[in-house]
Amino acid sequence: MNSGVNASYGGCTISGDVFVSGGTASSGSDYSISGGSVVFNIQGVGPHSASAPVVINIVDDILVENTETINLSIQNPSENCPGFSTITPGTGTAVVNILDNDSTPTPTPPSPTPNTPTPNLSLDPGFTPNQQSIYEGLTSACSGASGDLLNRCNEINNADLNAIIPDAVAAQGAAAVDFGYKQFSVVHGRIVNLRNSQQQSSSLLGYSTININGETIPVGKALMTALGPARGGAAGDDPNDQLFRDSPLGFFLKGQFNVGEKANTSSERGFKADRKAVTFGMDYSIMDELVLGAAFGYGSTDTNYNLNSGSMSADAFEFSSYGSYFLPQSFYIDWIMSYALHSFDINRRIQYTGFDNTATSAANGDQYGFSLGFGKDFALQSFVINPYLRLDYSKTKVDSYQESGGGGLAMEFAGQSIDSATSTIGGQASNAISTSWGVLSPGVRFEWVHQYLDESRLIQARFSQAAAGAGTFAVKTDTPDRDYFNIGTSLALSLPEGRAGFLRYEYRLGQAYITDHTIELGARIPF
Template sequence: MSGILALSMEANKLMDVRMAKHVLVRTSTRIDSSDASATGGWVKNGAGNWFNPNYGFGLINAGKFVETVKSVLYVTNQTSYTTGTTNVNEKIGFFDNGANKGTSKEFTLTTVAFSTASSQRQPLEGVEVDLNFTHTNRGNLTATITSPYATTSRLFNSTKDLAADKQDAASVTNFNWTFLTNAFWGEDPLGGTANTSGKWTITMGDVVDDDVATWNSYKVTFLMGNIVISGSGTTTQTENIKARSISLLNADVTLVNPAGLDMEVSEKVEVSAGELNVNGSVKLARSTDDEDPEDGFFVLDGGIVSGTGTIDAPYGFYHLAGTIKPGNSIGTLTITGDYYQEPQAKLLIEVASPTSNDVLAITGDASLSGILQTSWQGGATPAIGTKFGAFLTAAGGVTGRFTSLLTNITPTVVFKPKYDIPNQVYLVVERDYMNEVLRACLTSNQAAVGAMLSSVAGSAVGDLNTVLAAIDAIPSYGQVAGIYDQIAPRGTEAVFSMSISSAIFQAGNVTDRLGDTRRGVHGASLDGSYLRNSDFIREGRNKPVLLAYSGSDLTGMLPSKTDEKWGVFVKGNAISGRQKDTPDQMGYDFTSAGVTAGADYRFTANMAAGLMVGYTGSRANVDDFGSKVKMDSYTVGAYGTWYSRGVFIDGQFSYGWSDYRNTRRIVFPGIDRTATSSPGGRQLTLYGGTGYELAANRWMMVPTLSLQYARVGIDSYTESGAGALNLNVDSQDTESLQGYIGGRLYYTWDTGRSSVMPGIHASYGHEFLRGSQSITSRLAQGSSPFSIETQSPDRNFFLCGAGVSMFLMNGASFHLGYNAQITTDKYIAHGIKGIARLSF
């Protein structure tokens, strides 16, 4: 039993002995149902409860007991009525459980007996019977009491038939004996709630017919009380209640205290779940036993307290968690005493107009923390700066502040609590572009924009006020987040990616052709035959024109051995790529096309170097609203190569200037603008690569290893064309260091008039330096600076491609190739290269 009680105390820490008894009566089951012993036997009383003197109310159902304890709302205060001592002074008659019935005395109770508060009529919990008698052998006596329902409870049995050492043979004079019976638990003391009177009968009997016993007097005390157990749904109070404690522990339960009715609680009210709706009054006192230091407290640590009544909490209302909702729509809930709100607790206020809102009225001190939530009931959004009435008053003063505000009218218009008037807190309508509710819907970049807008919200006039008003009218949190994306600078990531990717593709796409050129110029041992220059270059036109590029893999860029000193080249390339969307940023797509020209000189049989110039034009679509970035890039550089016995080492340096033309579209209800800017930029590229050519018959395999460094910068700029939404954007720089390891495979086919060389290549790349970029901006007309982070590129990627080269007898050669760059999950780009070459 102790284990069951321990579990029950965990389920409901307000459980006491009386609550436990009530729950035992309701949840126990009969055991040994055929018991018909002289001292036992099951009896169903007038309340429908089974009782047996041997087993009480039966076998305890532990699980049901614990679950029922959790559902107890309250146990009323115990009331009592006593008949006083009634003199009998008669001989106790012979009792043989047959024709001889002993001596019986009847008394009638009426409603008058229960007319005081202390004797308030309630269901019976127990009946105490005091019997005073005289007998020379007390063990020969027996006694019973019978209720108006004809329920009989034996108070004690004769010991005459027990073993000698078990018998009670005491001789007593004017002996007073008190008995408590629970057999009438739940019965109405008058035999039914509709009755105005009820007859009770007490019987004493002597099982030995010796005429030596005297019944002197009796007194009966009726102990009364009730338990209210919640089912799911609503329980409504129907009469005034006096209870030791009230507890709500189940979420699907509502206890309603109607207007005009009282709940008087002698120790504690605790709401941990469900709802206590107070429209009359709840009055607390402090128990005189001092057993619990929290006696007298009203504790809300979950669930809801609502209504328009009064909570008299002279020892404090402790709001630890859960929600207080004054009113049933708009209304006032009064707390008599001090109010303490903790960080996890919520005050929910409905607001209908500047003169109509819920109020929590406190007669003592209010110590605030935790959550303030409002519910706007007034329709159209009120004007910024509108003052609303006090929603919390405290006659003793207000200390502390709400630490969490869930007070949105729209995603960006909120109620802000104000504390500058003594003894109250009231509301004012303000803009807040980083409020707590909206913040949960924003990425870190969007939050940075919101913080910037909040910095100018209080001083906005003119066009900025027009823009903010349009944002304030947006009903959706997701739409507001999207607008923040449009306000932030766009396209920087695309610029960096286009610049670096263009260099990578130039390298990857020309490698096949450069390898073909090197082998064509110098010849190769293919299946025992020697492929001479004259086989594919017409006599007198056998000086090759080299093709250079500014990419990351210049492996085989230059011929390792030539018979002529000079060469010139021209090449073209086109790239198309896509950066996929991520949860934090919108993706973009871009295209690039360019041309490179240059001249080189062979210094020795194994070394050559040259100079090059180039142009690249790129365009990126950076969002779905029409924002674009256009780039014109001009490059100059130098390159060189060294070759010996199949091993080659290539290198390159280049520097470039870029002109950008950016358009940032800002489109949402009420606003349609385009911000334009034309910043400049620069790019530095360094490259080194090596490889080894392995020939087998007509096949050539070339393993390669290379490293490329790039530094890209964009000048600061100021936008125009978007009014208050024009930005000043700080300069930005990024660095990239990419390494590649891979290889190429070629096959040479000689047609007699030309040689055709198809090939494939693949390599793995890794980014060592480049990460996300922090871009700092501010409104051109003035605001706090804000920074957004660009998306960090994938560290690992894969390059692959295929191409075909053709060498003609007239000294011309051509190359067409396809390349692709693929990252793990964010980025893909495609490139096509076409190369024409002449020798002289």
């Protein structure tokens, strides 16, 4: 900083305070000044100029700015010039330029936000177990997802979860188990007819043998004897009675039509199902007390899921061996052993706002089962009453399978295993009405069924397009009803030469979400 003075004799000092008198730079943000005063030393006579340092600290920032200035001046000057006769201080000023050495900075990209694989999904404490499971599986599958799956991950929200849950998958096992038990019913019905027609006549609900005057004879023969007066004489005296005798070898054909439906639950998708089945069999009376036979059954089930969410068609082929042994005192034991093959074709429709696609798949399975029945027959004139107990067991397996299509939401399903064990306590009654052309037998039946096994299951699954080890979840099935009831009515017709036909209707009661109706037609042709 420079200052001027005019002195008459040599040697003096001048001091003053430095202050900022102007400029474009801003104190604090652009600079700061160390020290607030300066001292100038003057030597010699006459006009002189002197300089003194002023320390200015420049603030180094990253802003790109034009050259800025600082104007400095001295105020409150004072001198120390002993012996000088004339001292005239001049002005002390300085202009400081601040030059910017910064270049235009390269923009720093913003820090990436944490990856959110499902931006529209959020955990809800009100989720059902299946919603919670699919939420976890989907968020896992969406981590690192690409292609169609990534598109789905970016659009799915909480309201769409129910459309994605494969809660109809449980219907495969249910259809197989139900088919097995209905086939048990068909074959047991055939055994009933055999006991009725053993040696004489044929009615729908007569059973086994009865003891009359110490002689064990088939129920059919007893009924014919009881009906003798109505037919104009004793059955044994009428040569036409031979027309009602059966050959030991017999064939039968039965057809079933079943309609049922299930309401939606928190764990399973509801559906409506139509099942058609036909069973062909043959049996042989080895002796009056023992009959053995074999049967083949085919069934087809068409299932349509509620909310237009897809369909399933199932086919089943079953092979059965069966027998009945007539015990003394009109008791009997029946048994059935069966093995079945199942196939399923499934269309799972996935539909939510902005998306509609179908995942298709095919699965196979098998089933084996065993049924054991025990009962007693009571003949009261033309009536036959039969209380009985039956134990049924089946084990069904569905192989693992994988869907195709689905717009990124196709899934893989692990194998399933379903164990079912039931007891049936029931009774049936019929009345044999003799006519000139045969025997007509109306009947009724009531059963109480209790389920011991077949608990709620977890069906393991994963999203097919997810990375290895990711996207897994489990679908929980309903716990089956432990107790329900079957009520039915029937009408049987026995014709000469052992020919017979019947019609049966059955309705199921007591299941919380299921209704079921069965119609069965049958015919027997002896050889």
